[in-house]
Amino acid sequence: MGADLGRWVPLPLNEVAGLFSSFPGTWWIAGGFAVELAVGHPVRDEHGDIDVGVVRSDHLTLHDVLRGWELWAADPPGSLRRWSPGEQLPAHVHDVWCKQGPEAPWGLQVMIDDTDGDEWVSRRDSAVRRPLAEIIGVGSSGVPYLIPAVQMYYKAARHRPKDDVDLRAVLPVMTGEERRWLRATVEATFPGHPWLSVVHG
Template sequence: MQALSAVRALFDDYPARYWIAGGWALDLFADRVRRPHTDVDVLVLARDLDQFADTFTNPRPTLEDPNTGVHRPWEPGETLTPGPDVLAFPDDLFPAPVRIILAASDADDWVYHRGRGTVRKPLDDITLMTPDGLPYLAPEIVLLFKSRSDRPKDTEDFTDVAALLDADRRAWLRAGIEPRHPNHPWLPALT
């Protein structure tokens, strides 16, 4: 939890929305640390990149190549794409590496960048809060991202959390996965 405290302190002056994402968000939802984590994913809206750049000047995050993991300087104003483009803070500054994932949005809706604009949810509905006010991403959104991969940790995350999802969250996740992956192995658990 030290890593999450560091992220909270890092984002203390950030004026826009942000969410703890990835495996840590699922841990917050499950109210327990389910497995070790190598980093902390933080979701921010791509439309807020100017505010992000104004807030995080020293150190300035770098742009991480999604294929190689190589970092290069990020220049504010540079066009970044939700999904493949990831910003990262220097790893040695925090208890765990902090990765910034960019999200697409449309007015008050989060929009899944792979869903051609059809998979969306109101920003207020994707936002959950810890008792002390740390925002984290709703589990169905995290699992939708994780459903694209067959990494063992993603399957483990789904297995650990699926039973905790209420009927609405299960139905939404199923509707997000099924059109693109009608034979996805997670679908039977979402009925």
């Protein structure tokens, strides 16, 4: 999905955190902002978007938190459709684009993750699982974020230059156990990935 779908002006992190402070379920900041929350300082000069993660069992309450916003489901492959309140999104839809009105830029992307009981289940590979409580970190800001090992596992799928920047930033703050987990899951899901030569336990 490209620029023809409209421009992005990411909502500031503090405003996103304020919106989701009333969210009744589990949520976390994902993407590049999650990396910066983990390391405690800016990593990149700018971000093209801002991502929030929620679990599928909570996704219907997004309309309550983002009251007055337009929510659009990213329906693979590569199309957006308006998402109406009360509609249960199908299992293959994992992303929702959000804007504050018809003429407004996109301000927020919500990513819907799946769970099995108390376990988070990767959308990339259902064999990759962790206790949901383990994948969320909280730093000095008090804003929850996706821990670096899981975030970088997701980023490995696209492997853009900015993802290499993020990896270099987070490796020093990851424990040996987390680096080993990242290496093992990347190796299992993306055999031969270039990161395998730089991620060590």
